[in-house]
Amino acid sequence: MKTVKYEDEKIKSRDIMIAVPSMVISIGVLSYPKFLAESTIAADGWMTIILGGIIAVLYTWIVAKLAVSFPSQSFLSYASSLVSKPVAICLTLLFVSYGISLTAFEIRAIADISHQYLFERTPIEVIMLTFLLVVVYAVSGSRAGIFRLNTMFLPIIFAATLFLVFFSIGYMEVDNMLPMFKTDLQGHLQGTMDSSLSYTGVGILLFYISLVKDPKKAPGSAALGMSSAVIIYLVVYLTCIAVFGDVTTENIRFPFIELAKSVEIPGGFFERTESIFFVIWIMAIFTTTVMAFDVSVMALNSIFPNITKTKIIFFLSPFIFFLSMIPKDFLEMKTIANFLGYFGWGLTGTTVIILWAIYKLKGGKQNEK
């Protein structure tokens, strides 16, 4: 297979800034207003999104900070130096399993949604396979290429979202946003939990930061990237509540898709706006899937440096395909989504805490020159 060769496989911290929201904004953005509306009253969820967002931004910053303390070192090598090689290999394998299950989940989820809204009669397996093949193609190319793809897609995703919000202004009702500050503490806690769970995938930073040319700026860039994702989540949530009201949002499976379906662009010649937005959401989910897969490949490659990248990909792809066929229905998908949310936070969280603690105990001198 012929791939474009870039000058080097290095990226800038600006690419990290774009990679974080590209990773975070995925399937969750379509459905999370529903879960947030369940636990909060009227538009009170904005506080929990911001609270969850601040936690997520801090967390991103900490993860990135840890990774840049070891510039140009792979996760495996700095983890080995801190917690011995076997433990580091175990951690890496856990990240691999997380990456693979996330890839499989995203593939299945996008196939489910496309099957529901776009291709009623196309078998779901065919949609999954087609999507997987495109993902495989992206991953087998240059890693820097993935970051360039992100840079190209993310502005389109942001612009389309804002465009949708702009055209829903006519459907918004102030009544739906009121009354304010009526949610009890439990609702806020539940909501904060729900919203922080939707910001997953920060774990990629542990691996990708080793590619960054100017690591000093990386934590700030990553945090900035995360904040942009938080802002998009906030805007989407508020739009859904303003248009549908909290009770209806609670009862719609994918509020963001329904939003695109209810908006009509004035003029009448363009009735079905959602077809355009589908393309854009698929792009958003594509970038997430590609990065999740790529990180797994990168992590496996660090354990088995002698096996080529393409071999790893071809070995993993059928496995991912079968994994994504396991869930029986949407309820099982929901369980898996929750599990992946906790798994992602738990794994990255524990790893970062352990590594930070040991790094500090050892005096943090390894790499400070």
Place this chain on the structure above:
Amino acid sequence: MKSKLPCLSFTFCLLFVFLTGCWDSVEVEERAFNTGIAVDLAEEQGENTTYEMTTQFVVPSGLGTAGEAGGGKAFRNLQQTGESLYDINASIARQTSEKSNIEHLDVVIISKDIAEETGLFTNILDVFVRQQNMRRGILLAIGDEKAKDILNVEAEQEKVPSQYVTKLLEGNENPITTEPVRVGDIQEYLLSNRSFIIPKLSVFSKNSINYEGLAVFRGKTGQMVDSLEGEDAKGLNMIIGKNQQGSITAAVDDDQVTYSISEGSSKIKLTNKDKNNLVFQVDIDLTAQIREFNGSLDFYKRENMDKVEKVLKEEIKKIAEGSVKKVKDDLQVDVLTFGNYLRIHHYALWKEVEKDWDYGENYFAKSDININVNTNVQTPGNSIQLTEDDGGEG
């Protein structure tokens, strides 16, 4: 290169499979666009409720192009009966040569008989919010008699009846009409047990449809209880502060005067918070002009203008109180948005009364509503009087 040949040819074969298009591809010529649906009760009832569904398809050749008019009818209506709407749609598909496409559905008309029966209205609505090809923006209307008759009205200016209905529902700004009601809105009302109104249409003549009034639904049961027409509908709009623009006719010293209201607003206040005797105060603020006057008054005199304003004020108050009486005392259904006002501004109180708002204990029916009108008649129009004021009366 040679070694790669089998691999490449295999890839190309795969590409043929994937690039030919998906299973769902249907050419646009083979699609029949469904723009309107009417649901009636079938003449013959089976064990369960049997519906008769009429779907209207656009016939593109009848529409013609911008340059030349098309020949023949631009629509056709197909009917089937059955117990589930989705099922009926499948039966209708057996009559068409094309594939039915529901994505451009604009309007659903449900007959009054169905709306007045317990539970049927909500059963019908379910398919329109559940099915994935449905948009939440589909307009709803209630047909006074047979809903299917409305889809048969051939107006001169609109080739397709469902388009006529859509424009009628969307473009009417008149004090007895309401904003277009969409399927998505109804889901919101039903979920929060809020009572609501839906436009009611009837066939006026062979080629025109009449926007007759507003059908009133109880949110708790999703059942139509009555309809508001004429003055009652006007009063409702005055109170909720929407669609107030329009004409009001009253009499100044036995001379008929017609005002047109150019802008207005209304404000609800809660003056007594005892839940068994809630008292609301509604302030209606209107700006009007005189359009027609059969008497002769000198409007350059302040007292005459004051008199005209006072007459309007009293007339509006009478209309609004009339609809309060009908809605609150007779129907006991809160379509006047007082419940929503409580939810927004008195949330704690609302939580107490929510479960028994306009059903059960019915705190709404127990409440009192005071109407207070402020009017401002800005101009008497272009001329002062048509016939000379003889000074005798007046």
